[in-house]
Amino acid sequence: DAGVIQSPRHEVTEMGQEVTLRCKPISGHNSLFWYRQTMMRGLELLIYFNNNVPIDDSGMPEDRFSAKMPNASFSTLKIQPSEPRDSAVYFCASTPNSDTQYFGPGTRLTVL
Amino acid sequence: TQLLEQSPQFLSIQEGENLTVYCNSSSVFSSLQWYRQEPGEGPVLLVTVVTGGEVKKLKRLTFQFGDARKDSSLHITAAQTGDTGLYLCAGGPPSRSNYKLTFGKGTLLTVNP
Numbered sequence: 001d002a003g004v005i006q007s008p009r010h011e012v013t014e015m016g017q018e019v020t021l022r023c024k025p026i027s028g029h030n031s032l033f034w035y036r037q038t039m040m041r042g043l044e045l046l047i048y049f050n051n052n053v054p055i056d057d058s059g060m061p062e063d064r065f066s067a068k069m070p071n072a073s074f075s076t077l078k079i080q081p082s083e084p085r086d087s088a089v090y091f092c093a094s095t096p097n098s099d100t101q102y103f104g105p106g107t108r109l110t111v112l
Numbered sequence: 113t114q115l116l117e118q119s120p121q122f123l124s125i126q127e128g129e130n131l132t133v134y135c136n137s138s139s140v141f142s143s144l145q146w147y148r149q150e151p152g153e154g155p156v157l158l159v160t161v162v163t164g165g166e167v168k169k170l171k172r173l174t175f176q177f178g179d180a181r182k183d184s185s186l187h188i189t190a191a192q193t194g195d196t197g198l199y200l201c202a203g204g205p206p207s208r209s210n211y212k213l214t215f216g217k218g219t220l221l222t223v224n225p
Contacts, residue, residue, distance in 0.1 A: 042217030103154025
């Protein structure tokens, strides 16, 4: 199994630009999570999908952030417009509806 | 809001030493998980404990879940350089109505040769 796949692995952009992060969960997993990790705040849950439906988006920081899951094998997290304080590592994780979450390698985002 | 506090935040030891890291909360969790994260990678699950007082061993690693299911500890015997990484604890919701986990900020362990 390929595991959770995220792209790109690194993204450097300028303030105000749109950023799109992509995730392919493990086949057969019903739930998908987007997290943001920083030294100051640790690993924060942004949004959680179950069977492609957003269940809890209370962690999305503001309207500049949006996430979609058009099908069971693909999800995107979009930031528009991006700001320097959005710089972080963004992780996608999936689970077959159990306690175990399988994380992707992350996307390191730098907003200049 | 459920919070998990991990201590210490940073730990640097020599190879061969023993260590214990802690994960504490005022909230009850249905389960408690420990993950290890290496630089440039995502967290990887080490163990899940679900019963109050439960102890699990994984080679040189010993995990314990508190009797009240509010805290946990991870003990490493004879640490090796390969144990270096960020250790994260994560709690499952008490109602088990969803699969959200609450993560602590982690303990960054460095094992020096």
